[in-house]
Amino acid sequence: MHPAPSIILFTTLSGLGYGLAAVLGFGLLDPSAIATKFAHILALALIAGGLVSSTLHLGNPQRAWRAFSQWRSSWLSREGVMAVLTFVPLGINAIASVWSGRYLPLPGLIGAVFCGVTVYCTAMIYASLRSVQAWNTEWTPVSYLLFALAGGLVLASFFSALGGNAYPLLPLLTAMAIGAAWLAKAYWWARLRAMAVLSTPETATGLGAIGKVRLLEPPHMNGNYLTNEMGFRVARKHAARLRQIAVISGGVLPALLLAVLALSGDISGAPAVAMSGVAVLLIFGGTLVERWLFFAEARHSVMNYYGS
């Protein structure tokens, strides 16, 4: 599948935003700290920015409002509906913190749950497609949810270090969430490696009863919408190296930084701010690479008709 930058940026940014908003919804940060107020605003900005970037690839964005109508059958529509609904509790939480420095448990918890549901809907857009076998697994929503949580916790660790008065277990929780996210991703990759291919050129043409099928002549000289959208192959050559980069940048290094922070006991001083800040940048970069691979490594069944 073609890794469209707008979609990669959308899933990464909105994942981080929803993760941070969920952690804020659980009330793990001091609501009166200036840093927490900024965290609320950043979470909303990340979510909104992600949504805007996801509309950039639409052919007719002026009709995007219609996408709220088919929630009964379409995961994309469900995602749109949930994204809008989630703004309500998140907005209330942000206002409560920014204006009066208070944490409201009920909207907070509702917001956290809605964040999870929205990320689940995003992941199910991909996981529900049988035509892309790599995505068509429950490990896809599991890894999306855990990546959002891990990213959100890393951001929360940074803001809590900045604001002082931090929840003492936060860095440890964060390191554990990062581990869980990459464990889920390891399962996802293991499945991708081991799975028996569902559709082949033989089943695609129905000619398997005669013999082995090979494309002799494509329909046209040049590529088309289908090959541009679903025929991406550049990444596979470097997939192994990119996986290492993703795991080290998005997993090993930020988890180590936060584990060191948890062990040092000093989780709100200047070193803690610097370490968790670096962890934020690392996990953002690592998640971008992971998301890029998510698209680039996935093979669409239509490529059985195009000889690759």
Next chain:
Amino acid sequence: MTMLPTLPTPKKLGLVIDLDVCVGCHACVISCKEWNTGGYGAALSDQDPYGSQVSGTFLNRIHTFEVVPEGGEVVGEAGDARIVHFPKSCLHCEDASCVTVCPTGASYKRSADGIVLVDEDKCIGCGLCAWACPYGAREMDLAAGVMKKCTLCVDRIYNETLQEIDRVPSCVRTCPANARHYGDFADPTSKVSMMVAERGGIDLMPEQGTRPVNKYLPPRPRKPLASTLPLAENTDGAKGFFAWLDGMLDRI
């Protein structure tokens, strides 16, 4: 409304494509583009039409495959490999995954005749239906920003201003080899249903769970070319006058 019809549609209109007959002339590709660029919905645009990177929106494309039997040899025409020209357009699936993923209600399957269509005024051009279709039947028109697909020439088949002979999809009407047939698969006595029953018509990628309406007739078994070489090359099995002549020519 992107829910699929709850009951089986009373008519199941679709195509039978005979892979034994298709000669790969691409006439159906051209007639499809010609009819549909001026018919239902937005025109089928081309990008860089006179340049080196020409590409465009097509609702029907012909792929050509080489099929080699197990242990078979690829030695030009005398080998065991065979060439199969393979027309591909929307299969108007009963469980059309392209329909249910649509967030706007633009994509729908008609409950009366099972034709899968796009209401272009509602389409936002997100491309998710093209991802959901395992067959690559849908292509985004890059100029109009809406999804295009085979309409089964819905603007021909019910069009009473056309002569009756023309009330079939453009590809079917055009095919000079008669490889494409149009009809109602819900009626077991229709021509297309009987062809499918006789020739063992098949579904493409049944494992995708889409239950396509369109069926493909597999190529008939073929004798190796070597077994049909004319007698001039090989006199074994010559009979009558030729056997006598063969013997005489050997003796003189």
